[in-house]
Amino acid sequence: MCDTCGCTITPGNAHLVAAGGPHAHTTDGRATVDVLANLLAENDHMARHNRQKLERHGVLAVNLMSSPGSGKTSLLEATIPAVRDRLAMAVIEGDLATQNDAERIRRLGIPAVQITTGQACHLDAHMVHDALHRIDLESIDLLFIENVGNLVCPASFDLGHHLNVALLSVTEGDDKPAKYPVMFRGADLVLLTKADLLGVIDDFDTARAEAHVRSLANPAPVMPVSTRRADMLRGWLAWLDERMAARQMGLVQRPRIARDSGALAHETLAHVAHV
Amino acid sequence: MHELSIAEGLVAEACRVAAQHRARRIDTVFVKAGALSGVEPPLLQRAFTVARAGTVARDARLLIELGPVEVFCPQCGAVSGAAVNRIVCQACGNWRVEIVSGEELILSRLELSEIGEEREQPCVTPADAP
Numbered sequence: 001m002c003d004t005c006g007c008t009i010t011p012g013n014a015h016l017v018a019a020g021g022p023h024a025h026t027t028d029g030r031a032t033v034d035v036l037a038n039l040l041a042e043n044d045h046m047a048r049h050n051r052q053k054l055e056r057h058g059v060l061a062v063n064l065m066s067s068p069g070s071g072k073t074s075l076l077e078a079t080i081p082a083v084r085d086r087l088a089m090a091v092i093e094g095d096l097a098t099q100n101d102a103e104r105i106r107r108l109g110i111p112a113v114q115i116t117t118g119q120a121c122h123l124d125a126h127m128v129h130d131a132l133h134r135i136d137l138e139s140i141d142l143l144f145i146e147n148v149g150n151l152v153c154p155a156s157f158d159l160g161h162h163l164n165v166a167l168l169s170v171t172e173g174d175d176k177p178a179k180y181p182v183m184f185r186g187a188d189l190v191l192l193t194k195a196d197l198l199g200v201i202d203d204f205d206t207a208r209a210e211a212h213v214r215s216l217a218n219p220a221p222v223m224p225v226s227t228r229r230a231d232m233l234r235g236w237l238a239w240l241d242e243r244m245a246a247r248q249m250g251l252v253q254r255p256r257i258a259r260d261s262g263a264l265a266h267e268t269l270a271h272v273a274h275v
Numbered sequence: 276m277h278e279l280s281i282a283e284g285l286v287a288e289a290c291r292v293a294a295q296h297r298a299r300r301i302d303t304v305f306v307k308a309g310a311l312s313g314v315e316p317p318l319l320q321r322a323f324t325v326a327r328a329g330t331v332a333r334d335a336r337l338l339i340e341l342g343p344v345e346v347f348c349p350q351c352g353a354v355s356g357a358a359v360n361r362i363v364c365q366a367c368g369n370w371r372v373e374i375v376s377g378e379e380l381i382l383s384r385l386e387l388s389e390i391g392e393e394r395e396q397p398c399v400t401p402a403d404a405p
Contacts, residue, residue: 029388029389029390029391030302030386030387030388030390031296031298031386031387031388031390032384032385032386032387033292033296033384033385033386033387034383034384035288035292035381035382035383035384035385036381036382036383037288037292037381037382038380038381038382039281039284039285039288039306039380039381039382040281040284040380041284041288042284042287042288043280043284120280121277122277122280124280152277152313153277153313155313156277156281156312156313156314157277157280177360178360178361179360181311181359181360181362182311182312182313182359185311185362212360214370215360215361215362215363215370216360216362217346217362217363217370217371217372217373217374219371257378
């Protein structure tokens, strides 16, 4: 028996292979089978499970995604002191190697679980599931998941979180949303980080960055932030408070392109087109 | 590189279906990948050759059908094609459009053979192998 791919004949499909069923005998032993199965079904199944678990404990989970070095950990380091009097937090850190980011968070007295992915370029729902077991969800309101620095792969994996935040530092160029459309299309919020440098970086146009996001049919707010200036963090903190208020009101929050409500469920059963 | 994770999911799903149909061999795997799915077909092809090893799909061909991006414009009612980084209505330029297709990433069809022959373990993946 194989647990990985579930190779069992179930009561639901036994009639297909029973004597007289469509698969009992074929003239040449061949069949074409129409399937409608999401290739990420296993991940999405686990993601749904994670989301249910988080919601049972009333935790809002925010997935931070960006290229390496755009300031995800710095944003958290600036956010934690600003909201810790009203929100209890934990952080899941994803990196290929090192515990450095988790240590930076723990220094602030916030529980942090480091996932070292080895060669994997993204977090997936299974990794996050394991990490959730190491967090006391009952004692927190807000969970940040800092994804692996990468503008490509993390966009394809639902983790079971509620909101996607994409960071784009102003040193990277305002056309990043056009270059990495899958990532920026899925963002619920786009933060233009290191915005205190805008005065010296003359080729980054915030309006152009926003226009590129709109060209992805994405209405997400696009806001400049800086961890060095309290006045340039207000918009982000206000957004976070709004989302927390929505959670407390019990509003359903889903990342923009989660397949949660999609038609292609894990439990899809193939049917036979012709034999 | 996330194509390897996706290929592993694909092979697991194909094996599951093959087992339901008591097939000991998967000849062809058909996948529909939308342009917004985040998957590069050549990379998925290469990852598939790794992921299929040791399974009933070990000799299978992978055929990937690329799905274009299509959008519906609630403002003017047009359905039009779109580039991956310019998802706007071709007719009126509105960006508040709904994606009709282009996001899909699905196993759409399998060609199976050696069906119904009495043999244990139709689907062994490397993880199960002793």
